[in-house]
Amino acid sequence: MRNADTQTPTTRTAHSSPWTLFWIFLRLGLTSFGGPAAHLGYFRDEFVKRRRWLDEHTFGDLVALCQFLPGPGSSQVGIAIGRLRGGVAGAVAAWLGFTLPSVLVLVAFAYGFTRLGDATALHLLRGLKIAAVAVVVHAVWSMGRMLCPDRARVTIAALSAIAVILLGAAYGQIASIVTAGITGAVLLKSSTEVPGAPLGMPGTKAGALGCLAAFALLLFGLPAIAASLHSYPLDLFAAFYRVGSLVFGGGHVVLPLLEAVVVPRGWVAANAFMAGYGAAQAVPGPLFSFAAFLGATSTGHPSGMVGALIATVAIFLPSFLLVGAALPLWGELRALAPMRRAMAGINAAVVGILLAALYDPVWISAVHNGRDFALLVVALVLLAWWRVPSWAVVLLTAVLAWWFV
Template identity: 50%
Template sequence: MPSGRDSLSNPIPERGTVVEVFLVFLKLGVSSFGGPIAHLGYYRNELVVRRKWLDETTYADLVALCQFLPGPASSQAGFSLGVLRGNGLLGGLAAWFAFTMPSAVIMFAFAMGAASFTGPVAEGFLHGLKLVAVAVVAQAIWGMACSLTPDRPRAAIALAAVAVVVTFAGSIAQIAAIALGACAGLWLCRGEAPPVSGHLNFPVTRLSGGIALLLFAALLLLTPVLAAASGSHTIAMFDAFYRSGALVFGGGHVVLPLLQAQVVSPGWVSNETFLAGYGLAQAVPGPLFTFAAYLGAVMNSPPNGLAGAAIALVALLLPGMLLVYGMLPFWDAMRARPAAQAALRGTNAAVVGILGAALYSPVWTSAVMSGRDFALALAGFLLLTVWKLPSWVVVVLLAAAGTLSPFV
């Protein structure tokens, strides 16, 4: 039998150093534009094709795991690749920090300068960013609907999710829509499962994975109780971002309605400020979840500034990292079960409906105020979907159009 490989497992990849992992992911963090799907392509080109850290089968298995779990898929994949190459948790943390910090610093800097950015030109620029949000969310819904609701049962689940979210506003309605989607998937979405082969050879023991999963559950269940008992805004803020990160199925854009319910509804951040930051987040490299650094910095009450940015960023990303680290040693058994795959299909369909409801409110209702706004938002959508322009180019064009509007 050949060395390094058996009939049931992929080859064990060569290990590197934590410093190597940090430097490679820092390069990716400053150059990876285009959102989570593009990030996965950057990872493949840099780490599978160019550096040969792992083979195609192992990479495909890893991507499947990150797409199965809630959380930011590209950040989870990067963290897991750091665990693999850096031989453990330190490697994962090095990859996470290096990939996340460049865009987080940009978003924090924008938040700090936003208060002094006033006047008609500034208002036009920020309005242009809100129109970017309309175009980007519409593009996300279009792409997700094509891949995640390709048949009548899943389209029905998406429509039911829209009905739940618009009828019962708030984060509880979104959680209920996801749960109902999973249940409906078990009933309506069973079908022929794709073939499963190979094993994920990651340096994570079942004990370490179990501890990570327990910590994930403990934080999800206990922080709301602690926030209510203590009355602490800091704990309430951590809980809001952590819960949002724990429930994001289907990609980074789905965090928009979850965070909007958590920070805009209670008055922590104004809707205009929220959408302006979300629009800018499309123009920076790295994960969309660094939008949390902006939100934490612009909070109306302490902790805000640097402390608020750090709390919000860590809280939003932490559940996804705990889940993927905890699932690495258990994924082989889970991914082969038809029931798990059916539930995931239903969950993903519900996510399309939740994002569709968010496109109307707050995105559309806060940004499209005139026929000119509609034309600009439509142009942005077509530039993204038909002309396939990078999102940062669309950000520049619509922000410029908004900036020039006071003079037109």
């Protein structure tokens, strides 16, 4: 009998209402601790294993595609899934549900209503981080068995992990994906081609080109307009839009770029930035939500809720435009045999990228001693063998850390 993880689920192309997508992603936004790699593990559990909306290869392709794009990789995967299931409204609903919890917590922290410092909260946070390690381990193992079934692709995954560790996330991810794509197209045999998924990509070529044009126009035009009008709200929007457009490597890479934008200009004090950074590490959902804290605590006008809204929309807007441009083009490219071989190599590289993220930052930030490792083993057994839902493992691990660790 085949293991459930090795089965290829049937891809469903049925439409889902924005409201349904919002509630699904809201639950994920409330429970997805551990950073981008863990988020992808939660997404895989929800949409590949549980709901069977995507097959393993199509999910791997979406992850690989979003790794090519600047911006928050896990959020872009969520936006793409929402776009596939519910059109533009579905993409907005998915993003809003996944992002809203972290935005609200960080804005509350900016107003001074949230404090994370007592021993109980720290133990709970430790448990949540350990649960994230278990989710990533399970995802890497399961995706590796499906996407790396031969020696060639296992080697691509291993070399990709080494490249990311040695070169860093930003450069290592890009180098790994490009190299793996070329290697796959040239060297992988036709028997290793990614099977064509019966999943139509939304959008048209004209729409894709329109999204690209809007992306470039906003990127280069907003700073000039803000400077000529001397408008702080427009300057704030332009600054965060530029960061969301140019950062590769995910959430942890965006933090120093944001610091370079807001601290030297006097928009946010250095000590406030570090306090918000600590809070952003403690909440579920995307680290790009840190923009909400910075907008809320900004010294300019508007700040507060309006500033948080401006900064949050600005930093995520490039992702909507880039995903909207990429999906239709990717659907056509994927039909080509060389591109399918390239995607086989790229999917193997994605496994390696997740393996590198499992080590840094997921593992080294969560597992510090034998008790942490014991709790990780419990979480992994519950998740992988007892088939306990990932959200329940997260909550149970947090409680166990509070009681025993």
